[in-house]
Amino acid sequence: MSGTGPVRIGMLSFAHMHGASYAAAVARLEGAVLAGVYDRDKARGRTMAQRFHTDFCHKLELLLGPEVDAVIVCSENARHRELTVAAAEAGKHVLCEKPIATTVEDAAAMMHACQANGVKLQVAFPCRFLTAVVRAKQMVEEGKLGRILAVKGTNRGTMPGGWFTDKRLAGGGAVMDHTVHVADLMRWFLGAEVTEVYAEVGSMIYGDEFDDCGTLTLTFDNGVFATLDPSWSRNRAYPTWGDVTMTISGTEGVLCVDAFDQKVMVYAAEEHVAREVSVADDMDFFLVSDFVECIAGDREPTITGRDGLEALRVALAAYESAETHRPVKIAR
Amino acid sequence: MMKAAIIGAGVMGRTHAASCHALPGMQVAAVADLRPEAAQALAAQYDAAACTAADVFDDASIELVVVATSTESHKDIVVGALEAGKHVFCEKPIARRLDEGLAMLEAARGASGTAMVGHVLRFFPEYAGIKRLLDDGAIGTPAVARTERNLYAPPGSDSWFMDYDRSGGVIYDLAIHDIDFCMACFGPVERVYAKGLLAHDASNDHGDYALITLRFAQGAIAHIEASWLYAAGFYMAFEASGSAGIVEYDSRRTRPLVFCPSGAEATKRIGAELPESPYAESAYATELKLFVEAIEQGGEPPITFDYAVDVLRVADAAERSALTGEAVTL
Numbered sequence: 001m002s003g004t005g006p007v008r009i010g011m012l013s014f015a016h017m018h019g020a021s022y023a024a025a026v027a028r029l030e031g032a033v034l035a036g037v038y039d040r041d042k043a044r045g046r047t048m049a050q051r052f053h054t055d056f057c058h059k060l061e062l063l064l065g066p067e068v069d070a071v072i073v074c075s076e077n078a079r080h081r082e083l084t085v086a087a088a089e090a091g092k093h094v095l096c097e098k099p100i101a102t103t104v105e106d107a108a109a110m111m112h113a114c115q116a117n118g119v120k121l122q123v124a125f126p127c128r129f130l131t132a133v134v135r136a137k138q139m140v141e142e143g144k145l146g147r148i149l150a151v152k153g154t155n156r157g158t159m160p161g162g163w164f165t166d167k168r169l170a171g172g173g174a175v176m177d178h179t180v181h182v183a184d185l186m187r188w189f190l191g192a193e194v195t196e197v198y199a200e201v202g203s204m205i206y207g208d209e210f211d212d213c214g215t216l217t218l219t220f221d222n223g224v225f226a227t228l229d230p231s232w233s234r235n236r237a238y239p240t241w242g243d244v245t246m247t248i249s250g251t252e253g254v255l256c257v258d259a260f261d262q263k264v265m266v267y268a269a270e271e272h273v274a275r276e277v278s279v280a281d282d283m284d285f286f287l288v289s290d291f292v293e294c295i296a297g298d299r300e301p302t303i304t305g306r307d308g309l310e311a312l313r314v315a316l317a318a319y320e321s322a323e324t325h326r327p328v329k330i331a332r
Numbered sequence: 333m334m335k336a337a338i339i340g341a342g343v344m345g346r347t348h349a350a351s352c353h354a355l356p357g358m359q360v361a362a363v364a365d366l367r368p369e370a371a372q373a374l375a376a377q378y379d380a381a382a383c384t385a386a387d388v389f390d391d392a393s394i395e396l397v398v399v400a401t402s403t404e405s406h407k408d409i410v411v412g413a414l415e416a417g418k419h420v421f422c423e424k425p426i427a428r429r430l431d432e433g434l435a436m437l438e439a440a441r442g443a444s445g446t447a448m449v450g451h452v453l454r455f456f457p458e459y460a461g462i463k464r465l466l467d468d469g470a471i472g473t474p475a476v477a478r479t480e481r482n483l484y485a486p487p488g489s490d491s492w493f494m495d496y497d498r499s500g501g502v503i504y505d506l507a508i509h510d511i512d513f514c515m516a517c518f519g520p521v522e523r524v525y526a527k528g529l530l531a532h533d534a535s536n537d538h539g540d541y542a543l544i545t546l547r548f549a550q551g552a553i554a555h556i557e558a559s560w561l562y563a564a565g566f567y568m569a570f571e572a573s574g575s576a577g578i579v580e581y582d583s584r585r586t587r588p589l590v591f592c593p594s595g596a597e598a599t600k601r602i603g604a605e606l607p608e609s610p611y612a613e614s615a616y617a618t619e620l621k622l623f624v625e626a627i628e629q630g631g632e633p634p635i636t637f638d639y640a641v642d643v644l645r646v647a648d649a650a651e652r653s654a655l656t657g658e659a660v661t662l
Binding site for chain 1: 475523525557577
């Protein structure tokens with residue numbers, strides 16, 4: 001990178017809507033600048049480049065030149081590998097949108113490429129930066145809950161449409177999209193790995209083209225059990241798009257985390273709906289800020305490729321369990 | 333005048349005695365309990381006789397028996413009452429073990445009396461409202477449901493509930509409500525997977541807790557949380573999402589009446605809230621009223637022993653799944 005100057009960040013695709021939020025965070029950060037946009041969808045890429053006052057590169061190689069230190073990959077899930085490996089081989093650090101990839105092989109290849117080229121790979125699990133989650137983690141570490149016995153989690157959301165429902169590009173439906181965030185939080189809180197997954201998965205809300213609902217049960221190597229609901233079960237009439245919750249039951253107390261429950265209600269007469277407007281801290285800004293600090297300070301990423309891989313394994317095991325109707329052991 | 337006997341003078345026995353007493357044409361004539369003083373105290377309220385269960389079976393004038401004893405004792409008392417020709421209202425769950433439930437079902441099939449199990453949840457106006465909405469297609473095809481039934485039952489209390497062999501813990505005591513209600517809404521269960529602490533005795537350092545996943549034959553998935561670890565006051569919640577909508581109920585967010593004590597009470601625990609959701613007729617009164625109507629009209633009661641055994645099969649499957657780590661197909 002360029003000595004002590006700001007970290008110059010290129011955006012690789014805006015296929016995932018979080019890209020806009022991450023780009024806005026880069027633009028706000030003192031220690032970083034947007035160095036350009038590459039996107040297979042040229043119209044989208046040009047629009048976003050214009051919106052963030054940066055250049056659009058019509059070829060990936062152009063954005064991976066010497067003027068860029070790091071990239072943020074927000075392509076379709078199945079394209080994370082090609083963009084991440086290309087960036088790593090060009091010596092760029094990578095912040096990759098979740099899930100890290102759609103297969104274990106792809107995730108391993110990405111991790112290998114980053115390691116071999118001496119660049120950092122951080123996986124975008126912004127929920128680790130939700131202020132309520134950070135506070136909850138602190139309470140767990142302080143021992144306020146005693147010994148943790150069980151965790152009940154949800155990451156419900158609204159069906160995003162587009163490529164998210166195309167298995168070839170997304171790797172699955174709701175279970176692929178919404179398992180990894182809270183599976184990651186659970187691993188992080190428990191300091192334990194998932195050894196077994198049982199899942200019931202269904203396609204009942206939006207027809208039978210893709211999985212839209214499910215319930216996962218996870219068993220951790222420390223004996224704790226957990227469930228996780230990754231359903232796209234919030235519709236457009238629901239006051240908010242989704243949630244991140246964990247009910248953590250311990251020997252000394254139960255901690256209920258409803259991380260997005262910092263809101264103001266709005267009742268819009270025209271639209272005939274009640275709407276929640278978030279007044280929470282900006283987790284995406286904290287995530288990008290952490291990524292920039294880890295590059296500037298040359299330290300290990302807070303959330304590693306392995307974190308991304310372990311969360312992905314849970315989603316993949318869930319799909320396998322849903323087929324076999326049996327708990328699936330995770331082999332490492 | 334129909335004479336009723338209450339067997340078991342605990343919290344539910346007292347509740348059912350009050351409901352019986354309030355029904356026109358019904359008289360609480362006898363109260364039995366293994367603790368004579370408990371039987372006497374409740375009997376005195378209704379000018380009834382304090383006696384034993386055997387006395388109730390022998391008394392030909394008693395037509396209706398309410399069984400509100402500890403779960404593991406249901407079978408012998410219910411079978412005794414049915415064999416004595418009584419109508420029997422049995423508190424939920426029907427039994428602690430499936431074989432006991434099946435024996436009770438057999439007794440009910442051969443009996444002259446009518447038999448019902450008090451799965452009361454569907455008679456709560458909130459749950460009756462949910463059921464009505466689902467039946468009316470408010471959510472379209474049901475896809476995924478979540479229920480919660482959480483309270484605090486500290487380990488070390490000498491209540492029989494804390495004796496896993498007697499009560500079955502949270503699966504048989506709490507989750508059974510939501511298993512029943514989900515079956516009422518979504519039909520028969522095909523597959524069960526569960527994890528639980530299965531807390532056995534007071535020597536552990538925590539209470540019981542279970543997370544259960546049900547897959548219904550019709551396709552819906554339900555997730556049931558039942559906790560004795562939650563010390564912020566009892567609450568229950570239900571939500572279901574489907575192809576056309578979402579229904580959502582949480583007793584913590586529907587509080588038409590909240591008493592916030594001050595003065596001497598507040599010095600004990602500042603910030604204490606005592607919420608209530610009063611209705612003109614309680615769900616416990618409704619279920620007994622419907623039972624008596626079924627007896628009088630010679631029809632089927634709203635919750636038969638056949639159905640209650642099906643609910644018990646699901647609880648039994650959840651317990652086996654939690655013990656073996658395998659999914660159980662019914």
